[in-house]
Amino acid sequence: ENNIDKKVEEVKDIKSVNLAKKPLGTMTHKVKLFNHLYTDSVSLLMENKLKINSGKVHPSFIKLGVQMRNCVVAGSNARCLAFLYALRQTISDFLTPEHKQFSRSFEEHLGPAIDHLMACRPFSVSMSNAHKYIMWHVKRLPTNISDGHAKEKLENIINNYIYVQIHMAGKAICIAAQNKIADEDVILTYG
Numbered sequence: 189e190n191n192i193d194k195k196v197e198e199v200k201d202i203k204s205v206n207l208a209k210k211p212l213g214t215m216t217h218k219v220k221l222f223n224h225l226y227t228d229s230v231s232l233l234m235e236n237k238l239k240i241n242s243g244k245v246h247p248s249f250i251k252l253g254v255q256m257r258n259c260v261v262a263g264s265n266a267r268c269l270a271f272l273y274a275l276r277q278t279i280s281d282f283l284t285p286e287h288k289q290f291s292r293s294f295e296e297h298l299g300p301a302i303d304h305l306m307a308c309r310p311f312s313v314s315m316s317n318a319h320k321y322i323m324w325h326v327k328r329l330p331t332n333i334s335d336g337h338a339k340e341k342l343e344n345i346i347n348n349y350i351y352v353q354i355h356m357a358g359k360a361i362c363i364a365a366q367n368k369i370a371d372e373d374v375i376l377t378y379g
Contacts, residue, residue: 248274249301253308268314276346290338291329
């Protein structure tokens, strides 16, 4: 019985300790895949960053950032196309500073624009792929290429990317889907 009394006392001691869960504050679990859906995550710091960078950012990227942030341009393909059009406009308006290479100075010039767009809304996968593809070509431009030739080459690369990776890919998906859909099939779409 003495042993039992000790165990009862131990249980009473444990019960007296407050075991209630304490709130962890305002911390919430956010899934990275859905970051673009969390509108409350844009803080004053991000607002200030947008204002500071706007002086270094081409107007087409500022406009696109506002449109993406307000979901005027929505959908992966639409956002990617808008990004490529803004990039093409930026390339055509870009002037290489004296005694600098086009590719290096353009990369430096484009950095704040990309940061601005990412602050407005994270890139979709297709936008990231397009950005990487274009930057791969920018880095491989010859060092002695003139502005005119570099711009023409990059605009052709962008136009080709739009045609092959977006328009032709959409057609290929439609053709593949047509072969798999039969009468009275139920189609579930995402988006």
